[in-house]
Amino acid sequence: MEGPLLRPLPLWRQRSGGLAMHQAPQHRPVLVEQVADLFQPIESGWIIDATFGGGGHTRRLRDELAPDVRFLALDRDPEAEARAAMLGPRIRFVNSDFRHLGEVAEEAELDAITGVLFDLGLSSLQLDDATRGFSFRRSGPLDMRMGAGSLTADAVVNEWDEPDLRRIIARYGEERFAGRITRAIVAARPITDTASLAEIVRAAIPAATRRRGGHPARRTFQAIRIAVNDELAALAEGLDAALDLVQAGGRIVVISYHSLEDRIVKRRLVSASSSPEAPPLPVSTPAVAPDFRLLFRKPMTADEAEVAENPRARSAKMRAVERVSSRADV
Ligand SMILES: C[S@@+](CC[C@H](N)C(=O)[O-])C[C@H]1O[C@@H](n2cnc3c(N)ncnc32)[C@H](O)[C@@H]1O
Known part of the structure; x- marks a missing residue:
């Protein structure tokens, strides 16, 4: 508990x-x-x-x-x-x-x-509070914990092995560019905040598809949040x-x-x-x-x-x- x-x-x-x-x-x-x-x-x-x-x-x-x-x-x-x-x-x-x-x-x-x-999911109160690190629109720390768990988004983004990171982005984000995004994240380490992460993800996605289906970092943020909170x-x-x-x-x-x-x-x-x-x-x-x-x-x-x-x-x-x-x- x-x-x-x-x-x-x-x-x-x-x-x-x-x-x-x-x-x-x-x-x-x-x-x-x-x-x-x-x-x-x-x-x-x-x-x-x-x-x-x-x-x-x-x-x-x-x-x-x-x-x-x-x-x-x-x-x-x-x-x-x-x-x-x-x-x-x-x-x-x-x-x-x-x-x-x-x-x-x-x-x-x-x-x-x-x-x-x-x-299920997040409340607007959590999403809108930049200090919680859930938002790809506001810069905040790489946290994303809903409660008092020990795993943070920082550990997932900066410490996980490339195959593990790719697996959760593909599976929990249902992201077809998981491979490109993971390579870009690993190359940019250490990543310090949510705005930098959102920009790295955006740049990793082919330009032609960036404008479709909402913010290009939405699926990757969803995947990391699901993993952090199990x-x-x-x-x-x-x-x-x-x-x-x-x-x-x-x-x-x-x-x-x-x-x-x-x-x-x-x-x-x-x-x-x-x-x-x-x-x-x-x-x-x-x-x-x-x-x-x-x-x-x-x-x-x-x-x-x-x-x-x-x-x-x-x-x-x-x-x-x-x-x-x-x-x-x-
Ligand atoms: C969408 S909001 C609920 C909003 C609420 N129904 C209302 O009307 O204000 C989801 C809430 O569930 C909490 N939550 C998500 N997963 C949870 C879990 N596994 N155990 C307990 N709370 C959880 C989140 O912290 C968040 O506050």
């Missing part, structure tokens, strides 16, 4: 000595109406917001759901704790990676878990824990932002909602019903109006399941 980050406060908070909520940078929650609708049938128990971030989804659920519903908010970023504290006594916060959801829920002694929400393994473990924890009638809702995440989410949720394979004939056993049902088959996406207001929503895909078996049967 992650402890406090030994890192100075971001500059906007040092200068202001703490800003009022209306002045502070905000994170706009994605698909918030649809998330509220999906949790609407839940009338009691605990909903775990596994990715509290700016608290936009939890705030909406707190306001819309019955007063008996309480919330356990998790985030691996310790800066989320102060925002959770502003949402009042129905919300408890734990600074943890959601891969430890099982242990966290056990320690918190939650009686009934009736919902789990994952809204995001895909954490997602698989967090989903398994959620599937294990939620009680009958409880719902799990997941919003992902790129195909690597969505593939893991789809595979886990579809498999939990399918009957286990029948043994080969001639052994005949009664069919085993699945523990979950998919609430809809195709992922929900944001409409044009939401995307126009919040470009982060463009790539969002939401999937959801409901437990149909009682946990005691599992």
